[in-house]
Amino acid sequence: MKNQLKAGIILSYIVNGISIIIEIVYMPIMIRLLGQSEYGLYTLVSGVVSYLSLFSLGFTGSYLRFFSRFNQKKDREGLASLNGMFFLIFLILAFVALICGLTLSFFPKQIFGSKLSGVELSEARVLMIILVINIAISLISSIFDSIVSAYEQFIFQRIVSLLAVIINPFVCLPLLLMGYGNIMIVVVSLGITIGKLCMNLWFCVRKLKIPISFHNFRISLVKEMAFFSFFLLLNMIIDQINWNVDKLILSHTNGIKEVAIYGVASQINKLFITFSVTISSVFSPRINRIAADYDADYQQQYTVLMAKIGRIQWLILGLLSMGFIIFGKIFIVNIYAGNGYEKAYTVSLYLVIPALISLIQNIGIEIQRALNMHQFRSIIYIVMAVFNVFISIPLAERFGAVGTAMGTAISLIVANGFIMNVFYHKVLKINMIFFWKEIGKTLTGFLIPVIVGALIMRYISFTHLVTYILCIVMFLVIYGLSIYCFSCNEKERDLVLSLIVRKRNEK
Template identity: 65%
Template sequence: MREIKNQLKAGVVLSYVSTAITIVIQLIYMPVMIRLLGKSEYGLYSLVSSVVGYLSLFSFGFTGAYLRFFAKFYSNKEKLASLNGMFFTLFSILAVLATISGIVLSFFPEQIFGSKLSDSEISKARILMLILVINIAIALISSIFDSIVAAYEQFVFQRILGLASVLINPFVCLPLLLMGYGSVMIVVVTTVVTLVRFVVNAWFCFSIIKIPISFQKFHWSLLKEVAVFSSFLFLNMIIDQINWNVDKLILGHTSGTEEIAVYGVASQINGLFNTFSITISSVFAPRVNHIAAQDGNDYQLEFTKLMAKIGRIQWMILGLLTGGFIVFGKYFIVHIFAGKGYAAAYTAALFLVIPALIPLIQNIAVEMQRALNKHQFRTIIYLIMTICNVGISIPLASEWGAIGAAMGTAFSFLIGNGLILNIFYHKVLKINMIFFWKEILKTWKGFLVPSIVAVFIIRCVVFENLKIFLVSAIIFVIIYGASILIFSCNEEEKNLIFGMTKWKRR
């Protein structure tokens, strides 16, 4: 038990260290990559990556199901061995199917990417697609190892491996970009890193954890149970892929690679917000499944407390990022991150980031739904959101490009996540959302002073050079941190900040 507590605490700490390093690397590497590739090739790279990302749907939601069935069979090694064997067999088959599908799709680049691309862009898109298909196939098989490591709560290894992957990629790619290599070399390096991560993951699972595995008996009844549970996870994966990638496909048909590049930058900014949000909640996913498996119908109070606890921390962290981006984001994108041709990415990013704050501080609820096998309703709601997103985004993208596409996504997120899912959490999952939002609102005092400072900076400070920008940003961060610590954090959160809290696991 002590080891699990230490893994949990170390996992949270390493998650934030990894997140911080990841963001620093992105802030240094991405601007260089965008400029060296050029707006057109970066847009093409972003578009192809989004399209190939759809092949990850060949996991069919089985990865998300593993934690639940692991918690169910953990005490029975024979059933756990059969479960592992079944998952390995499934993912090997699915990886082959994904590869074949990707190769077939590569023969129809014009139909997939749109008529706005030139002949040279179409040719390069086909090459990028074939390499990324191999990457997806390897990642599919590797994902089951990731799930196993998470199920055994080996967060230290998982975070260190993830951090190593993040570090290696840009350190290898950057010299190659400076030497004149383009997007093709980037995806080659990415694929090699994925392969190495797969090998290390496999070694850890078989040699260190010593997972039980058996291929002798393929339990079709168990597969049926897993398939039924995973079916809505699979549908949800489809919906998520559409929600976050369909805008680029729409822009490919209505605007071309330059608007895709603008949207790609906005999407990168939104991705940083997502990274911060899942840093804590991903560590607690196994704990959620244990609560659901062990406590039966008495989970409501535990889930409510856990969701409020995690949500408050996510809210205060994302508050800094959101406020900081509103004040400093435009200068950051135009003068530091992407370049003068990407000013519209600031507005597009605001439309993506602000509506997403609600689901980002509640994303632990996704794990709760899965643990309770009540994730079907969320999938249906997201399906409706997706239809609305596509229907609204097409005319908006035709009129306003990347900003219009982001507006369509913003509207669907506000309705679905902001209203409908909160009612679902309260009425169906029996999580006290009134208590949750009261806990969030208790932090309001800490936001007063930073808000005043933000307004002052926007109205009175002109970022004439990088020095003024950095000094203003540092002042804002210090004021925000001090105000939140004094007026918003409760005792447990203050102790956590000062490194004295021990995360408890029941």
């Protein structure tokens, strides 16, 4: 399992690395070939249809908890019933999502607003139908993906993700160059989703040989899962509001161009989120095992684990956020999106910087779920999400995409920066003073990169691409050396060295 864990983390970063390369190389081409209107329409419809993922009702996130319970007791019969229940539940949920989505596709004007033209509304309807089918199939696939994760088969899971990341641009780019638009892009995504479902299903049945039974359903267990999953559903609703409702607000208040600008910023923000969850996601089974064992020192175990993972996430996200502050504006306008997207840099900063607090603490979400104490977070976040909508509407009318991002930033700071840290410390008994002291110990290594970054922004104008690349490389080297020497502890230095060369005792 340790090999699976290490390989899972390494493969995750390979996937992320390739994703970044694709973001830098493929996405700018896609945005330019589609044009601002078509790209804005694509990101708007994708964001709206993603609300149908709420039909999972939070059951996906609850699987690990109940799997750990039966697996700990070696109750194969109970595990078989659990798998059968989840499979049938998700078949029903996928069907309901499909029917609801197809019904909504008949009302594009009511959904997307009157700012869109007739042609854009017709195209939006076609996009919506295809994406609805994609969501329905994804719901079915998600249960098998959860099973693979529960068995800690991270290598297979990351390879599937890697294939999906690579195949998408290699298929889409030739089609875009041939003149096909965003409809063909979502058709390709649908094909990839079907492929992932087939691979996950094959692996669960043929390799893992998972037990599955459609008999002896335990009604009490279904009720317990429903109660547990309800609050996960609230979390999903919150995420949808925080990250997608802004696009819908902008489509009604400003039009498709502001949606496109926000869409570019969302892609940048998505990269930060991806890097953060890469490490924490592979620790989910371990967190659930600690909760299942319920040792007397489980709170101390969670404190140490949260600080350990938080430090690593902070050091990685620190590089990304500082690099984006220094080089991001030139990157978005000259490399990534092109002219017309200048405001995306400011929007990105409003989305990314306030989210750093939650991103280095997202392993706490897994801890809450494992302890069945995620209800408070759900309630607080739903209140803040509603608050986000109310303040974002007037801000959008006045400042456009920047205004909606400001609304999201305010809600994130209040909920994540203050309320949740108190909850972790007082209720979950995770020593957040220790956590922030551990984060604080890394700050010495940030001093030199901050000074260098400030000098670059003050005195260097990136008139040539070579100058831009050289400055990025120089900053990467300075940041890496400074963090390694002044921020990393002994274990973190060993981790860095182990990724470069194999230790002699691992032969």
